[in-house]
Amino acid sequence: xxxxxxxxxxxxxxxxxxxxxxxxxxxxxxxxxxxxxxxxxxxxxxxxxxxxxxxxxxxxxxxxxxxxxxxxxxxxxxxxxxxxxxxxxxxxxxxxxxxxxxxxxxxxxxxxxxxxxxxxxxxxxxxxxxxxxxxxxxxxxxxxxxxxxxxxxxxxxxxxxxxxxxxxxxxxxxxxxxxxxxxxxxxxxxxxxxxxxxxxxxx
Amino acid sequence: xxxxxxxxxxxxxxxxxxxxxxxxxxxxxxxxxxxxxxxxxxxxxxxxxxxxxxxxxxxxxxxxxxxxxxxxxxxxx
Numbered sequence: 366x367x368x369x370x371x372x373x374x375x376x377x378x379x380x381x382x383x384x385x386x387x388x389x390x391x392x393x394x395x396x397x398x399x400x401x402x403x404x405x406x407x408x409x410x411x412x413x414x415x416x417x418x419x420x421x422x423x424x425x426x427x428x429x430x431x432x433x434x435x436x437x438x439x440x441x442x443x444x445x446x447x448x449x450x451x452x453x454x455x456x457x458x459x460x461x462x463x464x465x466x467x468x469x470x471x472x473x474x475x476x477x478x479x480x481x482x483x484x485x486x487x488x489x490x491x492x493x494x495x496x497x498x499x500x501x502x503x504x505x506x507x508x509x510x511x512x513x514x515x516x517x518x519x520x521x522x523x524x525x526x527x528x529x530x531x532x533x534x535x536x537x538x539x540x541x542x543x544x545x546x547x548x549x550x551x552x553x554x555x556x557x558x559x560x561x562x563x564x565x566x567x568x
Numbered sequence: 569x570x571x572x573x574x575x576x577x578x579x580x581x582x583x584x585x586x587x588x589x590x591x592x593x594x595x596x597x598x599x600x601x602x603x604x605x606x607x608x609x610x611x612x613x614x615x616x617x618x619x620x621x622x623x624x625x626x627x628x629x630x631x632x633x634x635x636x637x638x639x640x641x642x643x644x645x
Contacts, residue, residue, distance in 0.1 A: 413638075553610070553613045
């Protein structure tokens with residue numbers, strides 16, 4: 366990595382073109398930002414910002430093996446900075462309870478959409494999510510408060526290790542574990558009505 | 569070793585879900601999960617939740633055409 370955190374030229378492959386970056390990575394950047402910020406317009410701003418950063422630095426890439434990791438970090442940092450700016454603008458408003466694990470909002474009617482419980486031998490790639498199932502999950506994620514949603518999204522959507530999350534978010538490892546614990550319990554609670562309930566399942 | 573309680577199990581939930589339970593505790597966790605339907609259900613439901621949420625990035629929908637056009641314009645593409 367270079368001093369600014371962008372990948373250094375290690376291989377001899379040519380750098381990816383802006384079109385490749387746009388086609389391959391823009392949706393991932395946008396959806397990650399949208400999950401973290403819970404807002405379409407903010408996610409668009411962050412995606413534009415990240416894409417411009419990437420395009421400016423494309424000449425430093427030789428091969429794109431480190432590009433996804435770098436993009437991930439840049440997107441998370443841009444989303445956090447954007448949220449901070451948004452919070453500053455709204456600082457005259459009453460702060461919400463920082464320790465609340467979920468935002469207020471109406472609960473889904475239980476069982477409105479059924480989520481197929483994945484089989485134990487299925488890999489992640491085997492799980493095909495229908496649009497309405499995706500919507501149920503996204504809605505549950507959106508109901509987590511910011512601090513819990515960040516950790517949950519990075520751990521259980523993006524698949525980062527707890528140590529990586531601590532590094533990206535500037536938290537202690539124990540804080541990451543604690544927030545993830547509570548976020549997972551809340552997500553399980555929010556999604557439980559949508560899962561099929563086989564024998565001996567949780568009540 | 570003292571058998572685990574449900575509270576112990578809940579405290580270990582993250583480590584269980586991350587497959588990071590220390591070796592000497594693993595057998596006790598398995599024993600408790602085998603005899604306690606509540607904790608067994610809790611772990612199964614959390615694992616199922618993680619599995620479906622981890623599937624999200626593998627099937628991200630494409631960007632809406634108007635959003636894609638705005639982003640391309642912004643990036644000079």
